Amino acid sequence: MSYIAPVKDMLFDIEHLADIAQVARMPGLEDAGLETAQAVLEECARFNQDVVAPLNVAGDKHPSSFKDGKVMTTPGFKEAFAQYVAGGWQGLQHPAEFGGQGLPKTIGAACGEMLNSANMSFALCPLLSDGAIEALLTAGSDELKATYLEKLVSGQWTGTMNLTEPQAGSDLAMVRSRAEPQPDGTYKVFGTKIFITYGEHDMAENIVHLVLARVVGAPEGVKGISLFVVPKFLVGKDGSLAARNDVHCVSIEHKLGIKASPTAVLQYGDHGGAIGYLVGEENRGLEYMFIMMNAARYAVGMQGVAIAERAYQHAVAYAKDRVQSRPVDGSMNASAPIIHHPDVKRMLMTMRAYTEGCRAMAAVAAAAYDAAHHHADADTRKQNQAFYEYMVPLVKGYSTEMSLEVASLGVQVHGGMGFIEETGAAQYLRDARILTIYEGTTAIQANDLVGRKTARDGGQVAKAIAGQIEKTEAELAKRDSAAAQAVGKRLKAAREAFVDVVDFVAGRTKAAPNAVFAGSVPYLMLAGNLVAGWQLARSLLVAEELAKAGTDTAFMQAKIATARFYAEHILNKAPGLRDSIVDGAESVTALAIDAF
Amino acid sequence: MSYIAPVKDMLFDIEHLADIAQVARMPGLEDAGLETAQAVLEECARFNQDVVAPLNVAGDKHPSSFKDGKVMTTPGFKEAFAQYVAGGWQGLQHPAEFGGQGLPKTIGAACGEMLNSANMSFALCPLLSDGAIEALLTAGSDELKATYLEKLVSGQWTGTMNLTEPQAGSDLAMVRSRAEPQPDGTYKVFGTKIFITYGEHDMAENIVHLVLARVVGAPEGVKGISLFVVPKFLVGKDGSLAARNDVHCVSIEHKLGIKASPTAVLQYGDHGGAIGYLVGEENRGLEYMFIMMNAARYAVGMQGVAIAERAYQHAVAYAKDRVQSRPVDGSMNASAPIIHHPDVKRMLMTMRAYTEGCRAMAAVAAAAYDAAHHHADADTRKQNQAFYEYMVPLVKGYSTEMSLEVASLGVQVHGGMGFIEETGAAQYLRDARILTIYEGTTAIQANDLVGRKTARDGGQVAKAIAGQIEKTEAELAKRDSAAAQAVGKRLKAAREAFVDVVDFVAGRTKAAPNAVFAGSVPYLMLAGNLVAGWQLARSLLVAEELAKAGTDTAFMQAKIATARFYAEHILNKAPGLRDSIVDGAESVTALAIDAF
Incomplete structure (x- = not known):
């Protein structure tokens, strides 16, 4: 088995640090006690170990490919995603009203870790759908919710976040994509978006793009940005798929890691305008996008924990197997598995301690999120919201920075073999390298921590x-x-x-x-x-x-x-x-x- | 220009820290003063900037390839190497007696940095030749010296170091390759060697392998290891190339980085035995190999400085060019190049400080090496030798560990673009990742520092x-x-x-x-x-x-x-x-x- 989910450690955190018994006393979460957590985590472990993890190396060797506007994902991904959907995993944390299971983040976060440990490239598709669901839940009209939410929550359709443009990366004030209001209340969207994760793929029948653009005549800067739903296929009144919308993938990137996850350049409106639907009110797009981003930032932090855990397991297995040199203390009269050498232990302990520490931090943050949303007492909700908001840049920034060090140590434990791609240790380092960058670089997280979370x-x-x-x-x-x-x-x-x-x-x-x-x-x-x-x-x-x-x-x-x-x-x-x-x-x- | 050699900083170190005036007062180094250093460094900068650096990206995109026992290097490498040879660069630090220029390490180290900044994959070939030359100079018989040294020093032939076997990495006691003495004084060598840098290639007409093997009947462990010269082509009395020897490349590795540098698996003796020539005495192979390794370890430390410098230059160029967000201090009323943002400055200063610090450390170590070999006073030689030996694990271990951090920061400065391979920042990280591993991992350097250099x-x-x-x-x-x-x-x-x-x-x-x-x-x-x-x-x-x-x-x-x-x-x-x-x-x- 290439990955074994650390269910016991997760349950320790959930029980003793996140205090799930307390979570399960909150209105609406009564069924989400320790027993539920254990049952869900064990089922989740089996699925990820058996179905998703075995595709991780294949995704690196046979990345998503692009031809004639279409993206073909790694062989096996489509079938695994169908199983993911069939298992109801996409809806784990989403409201029962739209077909989800309504479980607390305290449990959902651990499931997210497993999926990302198993296969980070694969996990990015559901991760982005989660963000789209959050945004629609918060700011979408009843009509948008009715049209899109159930299918996003089931996983039948997937979602994307479209922020970045060539000149607008961290600086969203520079977004230039534009939206022209139409007489029927829709908009025509024009522009180029880059770095769109799963912006095009073959794993779902429709893709729901959430797109930042400026309504013609809107103010300059971030105050003039609105958020739109732009589906790949328009949706009929009965929910059936209708015409192909004017959004097209023109290329995908050649990246250092997460190669199976297609990173698309999307062109909007080259053939008359992509039909978009305003989310919430005009010019409040950034505010809504931050809802998606905050969910996504926490999730990226969990990706850090996830890749660190996988790198750790890989390194431990090698260190127990590889025999080289006698122990320095003379305790063995023959060459020993390298895990007996103090410096190898130091590296493995560093990897382990970082991973367990960041997992514990994330578990406590998740419990605060649940309390902020579900606790009966308003003051307690407020306190927990403040704590959670302080934690988001730490979970995102610190866990991802540590994951780079952990994945690099994983290579080091393997010695020369670590540098050979077939060994697999290098993939974790290459994959991890995006984590301190996307959904806001570590510096962007730190600006948030300084400005909104400390100075304010x-x-x-x-x-x-x-x-x-x-x-x-x-x-x-x-x-x-x-x-x-x-x-x-x-x-x-x-x-x-x-x-x-x-x-x-x-x-x-x-x-x-x-x-x-x-x-x-x-x-x-x-x-x-x-x-x-x-x-x-x-x-x-x-x-x-x-x-x-x-x-x-x-x-x-x-x-x-x-x-x-x-x-x-x-x-x-x-x-x-x-x-x-x-x-x-x-x-x-x-x-x-x-x-x- | 993709790389500009930091000649001024190098000369500052050479003049003020390494005190080249003092070096030039040592017997045999009288011509090697500051003026010589400046002239050599400027010429070296031109060559590396114009000829070698432009091939760096090509080497990554079109790695060395293997077919039917032959290795084809990246297009352009062969021609660049011919220019390297024609310029006399291989002989820079080697004795005039064998056609070298006999310059001090104080100057040679800076030239080594430039070559590695320009193209680390390319630079590995001369780096290994230097090691072979050192070993032959120290322990080779007059006949071996006469046959091989001049052509290695000119660069007409290249050298390799053959230590590692599948079961013997850091632990050379486990070397199994064997050598059978022949009546004519030669040996027949049998075994499999892995991770042999430039073990096979098309840039020179002959390859001189220096190979660790056990003479039949030798003691167990490191005390039974001998060192052999095994040329790819046997050499006639007149120096002409004769029969192909029984050493063959059976594959090359698919690696995370330094992709243009072929890492060969070499098979010795599958067709009757590879003819080898004993270097020095039987069973003293490890001692001689350490001579090569100490030279190579210092050189790998310089590779750390070199890749850090290149990553720094790349990041500075991007940070001055990329415009994104207003400065936090309100000093500009518009978006600014990101170098104006404090955290970008912090990253660039970290890269710069590490690089300059490690360059300075290496310069001082090089001067100690020169004094250890050339100073008129025996006590001074001894003191400098002790200092140099203490410095080798630091130059190797610290400079390479810091290069991982610097190259990773280089990616981070580029934001999302850093993760896209076309940008070039990721290559430095992938290339650097081998540096803390080969020629002895950081832990092996640290063992040396603890045991031989401190406790003893x-x-x-x-x-x-x-x-x-x-x-x-x-x-x-x-x-x-x-x-x-x-x-x-x-x-x-x-x-x-x-x-x-x-x-x-x-x-x-x-x-x-x-x-x-x-x-x-x-x-x-x-x-x-x-x-x-x-x-x-x-x-x-x-x-x-x-x-x-x-x-x-x-x-x-x-x-x-x-x-x-x-x-x-x-x-x-x-x-x-x-x-x-x-x-x-x-x-x-x-x-x-x-x-x-």
């Missing part, structure tokens, strides 16, 4: 998190184990560094924007590192109790060892980052542009 | 370096500039962290090998970071003086800014690493093998 409220949410962490430190201090003491020491130092940085960011963003934004990514990395380390510290507290009680002792001891490793080898980077941010801003921007 | 002498050489660094700190303390003060503060903290770690390593390697080797790579990273930062601190001292004197002020100010950035954003990682190494060893090895 004077650091209140961030400080509240620091306060929570202090409580965990206090609990660790009560434990007499060496592991708890070691973790407590590093957690305290990291939290103090974080508070210093939050003060710096909250206090200086207006007065010295260059200085603050010079440290925006280091701030994101520090915050993500801290929150992931905090969740592992919480895990240690639980695991020590359970190990003492004799519950799954081996698993609990591994959790304790992993938490301690994280604290001593990853979390301890935090004070250095504080110094870079608070003392080092000037040297970031000192060099004149000409001197580069 | 009780940390004396390391402590002597720390003493030198303290002197630089004292000089910085005398300066009143904010930059000198900031650099001094971080240098002191890093040096103190280093000394703690050296004490830990020197004191604990025997008693607690697992604990020490658990931190071996972090120790290497700390030491490399410190020495690179130290050399930039020295650069700052020089640059401040020269800027005050009005000499090339813009360059000097950029050097000061870069040194300060390095200290505040890279060197400041050192204390965290100390904590990982000294306090965190237990958590590296705590997890049971079964628990992974």
